[in-house]
Amino acid sequence: MSLRQVTIIGSGNWGSAIAKIVGSNTAKYPDLFHSQVKMWVFEEEVNGEKLSHIINSTHENVKYLPGIKLPANVLAVPDVVESVTGSDILVWVLPHQFVPRLCGQIKDVVKPDAVSLSCIKGLQDSSEIKLISTLIQEELGTDCSVLMGANIANEVAKEEFSEATIGCNDDVMGPVFQKLFTTDYFKTTAVKDKDTVELCGALKNIVAVAAGFVDGMGLGGNTKAAIIRLGMKEMVQFSKMFSPASQQLTFFESCGVADLITTCYGGRNRKVSEAFVKTGKTLDVLEAEMLGGQKLQGPMTAKEVYHVLKAKGVEGSYPLFRSVYEICYEGMPPKHLLDTLSTI
Known part of the structure; x- marks a missing residue:
């Protein structure tokens, strides 16, 4: 069997944490993977120096994951077409709104037998829900599995124990993905319920926004x-x-209840939503001020989900999802969330 070449598409906080894991495991299994892992980096300057050069010379993403050393076999590549050319496994780790454009850029060079795995927690905005894995499959003509779980990137990068769920309906690739991602501190379970795994990863961000509103209003654990x-x-x-x-x-795997709990107590969606209540600033302003270039997923997912629920005429059956959307986009006060809860 020929060795599989791996490319990571994305190099933010979570993308760099994933690169640390994947880089270590490709070296650990030389009978399965090419040792070198290419990581596409959206090129930008940090202190007058190109980020890709900094990563390749210091083996550290000083902007998005400072203080964490990446394996020496992880190569930062600023050209996305070059990064995926010849690769057998594409690992997607970037904000979901950038996926359509990137698919258009690379679809002519992706190997016909390549496979993808998405670590992206979001949904495609349309009148019908489209999973990001489905979008990748349709655009590239390749199969796409998913990895979701209770994974705060900085904690994973520091090798604090955590779990993740791999949603893969392919009997061959499930074990391969487990070898690619499992470490002593990062345990994975593979299940043949890909759509549910991915939906959990996206929908929990809406709930985290609501949890942030609760914290911003100074309310407690109850x-x-x-x-x-x-x-x-x-x-x-x-x-x-x-x-x-x-x-x-599947809801009792890491992608479900565990991810929901951790994101409602930590993570960017909860943090920014708390600040939204306390400061009165807009979500866009807070994203720019607080996330250092990272993107806020929860409010956008709430909008995407609400559009689908509205189109189906069932938004009344989802009071929490609806309230989060109304607070984020229709000017309702955060207390509207409590008013909704009290009427259920």
Whole structure:
């Protein structure tokens, strides 16, 4: 069997943490993978020096994951076409709004038998929900699995123990992906319920926004527990509507309840939403001030989901999802979330 070449598309906070794992494991399994891992970097200057050059010379992403050394076999490549040419496995780790443009740039050079794995937590905005993995599959003509879980990037990069769920419906690639991502500190489980795994990763960000509103209003654990419970209920309900074959047990994997809990107590969506209540600043301003170039996913996902629910005429059955959208985009005060909860 020929060795598989791996490319990581994205080099932000989570992308760099994933690069650390993948770089270590390709070296660990020389019978399965090419040692060198290419990582596409959106080129920008840091202190007058190109970020790709900094990464390749210091083996550190000083802007998005400072203080963490990347394996020496991770090569930063600023040209996305060059980064994917000849690769067998494409690992997508970047904000979901950039996926369509990148697919258009690389589709003519992607190998016909290449496979993708998406670590992207978001949805394509349209009148019907489209998963990012489906978008990648349609644009590139290749299969796409997913990896989701309770994974705060900085904690993973520091090798604090965490878990993740791989949604892969392919019997051959499931074990390959587990070897690519599993370490002593990062445990993965593979399940054949890809759509549910991916939906959990996207929908939990809406709930995290609501949790941030709760923190911003100075409320305690009882209220946040109610938000988490209702959020999980709506996640399950939405997943069943989207995919009737959705498996209940998947919600008890890392991609489900564990990711929901950790993102409601940590992570950028909760943090920025808390500041939204306390400061009165817009989400766009707070994203620029607080995230250092990273993108806020929760409000955008709330808008995408609301558009679908509205088109189907079922938005009333999703009071938490609807309230988050109304607070983020229609000027409703954060207290509107509590008013909604009290009427359920």
